[in-house]
Amino acid sequence: MSRLRLALLILTCNALFSSQAQTHIRVEPPNWWAGMRNTELQLMVYGENIANCNVDISYPGVRIISIVSVENPNYLFINLNIGNATSGKFEIVFTKNNEKIATYTYQLLERIQGSSMRKGFDASDVIYLLYPDRFSNGDTSNDEVSGMIEGLNRADMHGRHGGDIQGVINQLDYFNKLGVTTLWLNPVLENNQPSWSYHGYAITDFYRIDPRFGNNELYRVLVEKAHSKGLKVIKDLVFNHSGRGHWWINDLPMNDWLNQWESYTQSNYRQLTSFDPHASASDTKHMVKGWFDWQMPDLNQKNPFVARYLIQNSIWWVEYANLNGFRMDTHPYCDKQFMAQWCDAVMHEYPHFSIVGETWFNHPLWVSYWQKDAPNIDGYNSNLPIVMDFPLMNAINKAFDEEDGWETGLARLYEVLAHDFAYPNWNNLLVFIDNHDKGRFHRDSSLEITRLKLALTFLLTTRGISQLYYGTEILLPGDDARGHGDIRRDFPGGWIDDAESKFTVQGRSAKENEIWDYTSNLLHWRKGANAIHNGDLTHFNPENGVYIYFRHSNQQTVMVLINNSHESREIVGSRYNEFLAKFSGGVDIITGNSIDNLNKFYILPRSAMVIELD
Numbered sequence: 001m002s003r004l005r006l007a008l009l010i011l012t013c014n015a016l017f018s019s020q021a022q023t024h025i026r027v028e029p030p031n032w033w034a035g036m037r038n039t040e041l042q043l044m045v046y047g048e049n050i051a052n053c054n055v056d057i058s059y060p061g062v063r064i065i066s067i068v069s070v071e072n073p074n075y076l077f078i079n080l081n082i083g084n085a086t087s088g089k090f091e092i093v094f095t096k097n098n099e100k101i102a103t104y105t106y107q108l109l110e111r112i113q114g115s116s117m118r119k120g121f122d123a124s125d126v127i128y129l130l131y132p133d134r135f136s137n138g139d140t141s142n143d144e145v146s147g148m149i150e151g152l153n154r155a156d157m158h159g160r161h162g163g164d165i166q167g168v169i170n171q172l173d174y175f176n177k178l179g180v181t182t183l184w185l186n187p188v189l190e191n192n193q194p195s196w197s198y199h200g201y202a203i204t205d206f207y208r209i210d211p212r213f214g215n216n217e218l219y220r221v222l223v224e225k226a227h228s229k230g231l232k233v234i235k236d237l238v239f240n241h242s243g244r245g246h247w248w249i250n251d252l253p254m255n256d257w258l259n260q261w262e263s264y265t266q267s268n269y270r271q272l273t274s275f276d277p278h279a280s281a282s283d284t285k286h287m288v289k290g291w292f293d294w295q296m297p298d299l300n301q302k303n304p305f306v307a308r309y310l311i312q313n314s315i316w317w318v319e320y321a322n323l324n325g326f327r328m329d330t331h332p333y334c335d336k337q338f339m340a341q342w343c344d345a346v347m348h349e350y351p352h353f354s355i356v357g358e359t360w361f362n363h364p365l366w367v368s369y370w371q372k373d374a375p376n377i378d379g380y381n382s383n384l385p386i387v388m389d390f391p392l393m394n395a396i397n398k399a400f401d402e403e404d405g406w407e408t409g410l411a412r413l414y415e416v417l418a419h420d421f422a423y424p425n426w427n428n429l430l431v432f433i434d435n436h437d438k439g440r441f442h443r444d445s446s447l448e449i450t451r452l453k454l455a456l457t458f459l460l461t462t463r464g465i466s467q468l469y470y471g472t473e474i475l476l477p478g479d480d481a482r483g484h485g486d487i488r489r490d491f492p493g494g495w496i497d498d499a500e501s502k503f504t505v506q507g508r509s510a511k512e513n514e515i516w517d518y519t520s521n522l523l524h525w526r527k528g529a530n531a532i533h534n535g536d537l538t539h540f541n542p543e544n545g546v547y548i549y550f551r552h553s554n555q556q557t558v559m560v561l562i563n564n565s566h567e568s569r570e571i572v573g574s575r576y577n578e579f580l581a582k583f584s585g586g587v588d589i590i591t592g593n594s595i596d597n598l599n600k601f602y603i604l605p606r607s608a609m610v611i612e613l614d
Contacts, residue, residue: 024048024102026247027092028309029316030207031107032082036315037349039083040065042308043106044253045076045092053094053101061085062108070305075253077305082108112322120325120354121182121232123427123465124533126523128180129435130470132188132213133160133198136167136494145211149245150197154495157485160198165214165222167494172229174503178473178516179523183226184234184327186436188213192245193295199436199484200236201329202243202296206313216320223321232324234354235317239310239342240330241296249297257306259289259298266290267298271332271361275369275378288335301338310338311345318350328384331357332370336380343372343383356386356430356465360437364391364419373424389429389464392416396433396458397441400451400564410547410564413458414539420463427534429464434472439480440487442472449475449511450606453518454562457590457608460522461551461560463537473519474502474512518590522610525589529612531556540576544569546603550579559586559611563603573599579613586611 026046051073057064061084068077078092087110094102121127137143143152143162153159165188175183187200190210196202200210209219223233242249252258267290273279274287291298301307317323326346331339343355359370368374371387395412402409420426433441433455442452452475460466470476471491478487493501501507508516526532531551535558539549545565551558557579563569573580585596588609595601595611603609 025050025094025104027104027106028207029312031109032316033111033319034061034082034085034087034108035111036082036319038345039081041080041082042305042312043078043080043092044305044309045078045104046074046248047102049073050076050094053096056093056095057090059085059088059090062090070254072251072253074251111319115319115322117352118318118322118324118350119232119352120350121234121465122354122533123463124527125181125232125465126179126460126526127182127184127234127430127465127467128175128178128470129184129186129432129467130168130491131163131186131199131436131488132165132168133163133200134488134494135163135470135491136171137162137164137496138166138168138170139164139214140496142212142214147192148197148210148212149192149194154490157483157488158196158198160212161490161495162212163490163494164212165209165218169218169222169225171494171503172225172231175231176229177520179520179527180468181230181527182232182234182324184467185236187236187238187329188219191243193243194245196295199488201238202241202245202293203238204243204245205247206242206309207316220321223323227322233321234325234327234356235321235323236327236329237314238329239299239301239339240333241292241298244295244297246297253305254303256300256303259291259300261289264291264294266294267292267333272366274332274336275366275376275380277378288333292330292333299334301335307338307341311342314342314346315349318346318353323353325354325356328355328357331359331384336382340381340383343385347383347385354386355384356388357382357384359387360390362391362394364389364416365422367391367429368422368424371424371428374422375424385425386428386430386465387423389416389431391419392429392462392464393432393434393438396455397438400454404542404545404564409545410542410562413462413547414542417462417537417539426463427465430467431459431462431464432467432469433459434469434487435467436469436488437484438487440469440472440476440478442475442477443479444477445475448606449515452515454564454606454608456519456522457560457610458562460526461532461558461610462549466526468519473516474508475515476502521590525610529556529558531558538579546571548576550576552579557583557613559609559613561603561609561611563605563607566605568602568604571601571603573601583613586613 028044051069063081065079087108089107092104154161189203190205190208191197192204193202209216268286270287273284359367361367370382395416399412493503531553535551535553546569547562580598
């Protein structure tokens with residue numbers, strides 16, 4: 001090669017990889033932290049023909065373990081040990097033929113003091129689930145963002161409406177007034193998709209907050225401000241798939257980065273194949289490796305580089321934003337061995353952290369398979385601490401619309417709870433009456449408000465970790481029969497041009513204030529209710545349309561009564577003497593009324609009582 005040609009080649013490489021053009025080299029994770037429990041770090045480097053370069057790092061405590069080239073020469077994977085490194089910056093130097101092609105400045109940050117001990121959520125908490133795009137628009141300047149494919153269209157129930165992270169920050173006092181303790185935001189990472197991008201479940205950049213919601217720093221501010229007001233924050237993760245618009249889709253690191261087929265193949269959605277001892281290999285493959293949707297390419301977590309990428313990404317967000325927990329979307333659709341590895345890695349780094357997986361099954365035994373330490377016959381241990389109690393949700397949505405019978409009405413609740421023997425930890429169940437994928441419990445104004453009161457009373461006093469869906473406290477309607485957009489309506493008052501604000505007493509109707517006050521009263525009482533947080537649950541077989549159970553600990557005993565019938569019922573205390581014999585009376589925290597005679601008293605039709613016994 002002539003000197004002229006060599007000089008031109010070096011100039012070309014410098015143009016592509018110069019430190020003045022950092023966008024030509026992409027490194028993920030974009031930074032890391034010194035002092036992590038896991039001392040190994042894998043960097044994914046992306047740049048044109050970067051695999052043809054040598055790599056050098058000179059920084060005390062940072063050692064290159066290996067440099068891995070893969071089938072796409074535009075990627076390099078650098079495996080580091082950083083166990084003895086302190087915080088600071090160092091240069092990653094790329095050379096070719098002994099000529100420096102590029103440098104990349106990488107930073108190890110200092111961890112927040114005590115960050116490894118950050119507290120997750122548990123049964124003492126009540127989670128408030130909200131859709132950022134549909135909750136509050138606090139910054140209209142990001143309604144339209146250059147480079148984002150889908151713009152604002154509030155008239156379209158499936159379009160973007162403009163809610164954002166600043167809107168959530170603006171309403172932090174509202175959550176305190178209501179009485180919830182934890183916020184779960186549906187995904188806020190970049191979803192640069194042509195349509196339906198508002199829901200957040202088709203991620204196009206795992207390290208970037210969608211600019212229509214704000215930016216990474218604003219997300220960190222949200223968590224910081226939430227913590228200052230005593231609120232925890234859960235991040236919604238999606239590891240089963242990315243969005244079709246993800247930056248790597250048109251230049252994959254390797255062919256098996258995705259689960260690919262000869263032609264588009266959708267998941268059969270048969271989640272039972274993940275534990276069915278009789279399932280065919282074909283059905284199991286189509287469940288796990290089939291795509292959830294044609295806009296959502298399925299990630300292959302069996303690929304060790306994909307697995308490492310996802311594990312490090314989740315740990316990065318915990319450390320960056322100081323999070324309290326994760327909720328994992330479509331948990332059983334991922335490779336289950338990887339999911340166990342992921343849970344173990346996160347919990348090893350943060351022993352007091354919380355993870356809940358979306359375990360959408362209709363039977364308690366099917367849900368219990370996914371909880372950590374379940375005695376599964378196949379030996380599988382998910383390492384997943386918290387699972388979602390869809391069976392109880394289904395029962396709640398039927399119980400208060402039926403006449404009580406042997407298997408109907410309140411018996412549905414009793415029977416689901418009787419299956420708790422299947423769970424290693426029944427207090428680590430997320431309990432809810434509706435969410436962003438199910439029709440709202442109070443779907444329209446034709447339903448009686450007492451129905452919702454009964455459901456809320458049960459939800460907030462049964463075992464497990466309670467979750468409310470935004471708007472339930474103001475009777476926000478929504479019917480899934482009219483599409484997901486209908487159950488993800490805008491919260492009235494979240495937009496400056498809204499006619500009224502349901503965030504305020506003045507903006508709510510009398511009926512809306514009635515349910516808001518009812519909910520808030522229960523929530524604030526619950527904060528100090530030790531028996532609800534970590535006490536046992538003992539229930540009595542429902543009779544005459546009345547279901548009675550006790551939450552009890554060494555410090556407190558609470559008697560909960562739910563009358564599902566349309567008549568007043570006499571309560572004869574002798575049936576419940578194993579608890580009531582020790583008490584002379586109590587106070588119904590719903591009404592504030594004292595109950596001075598526990599031997600005989602009455603409960604009104606279609607009502608509930610929560611008696612703190614004295």
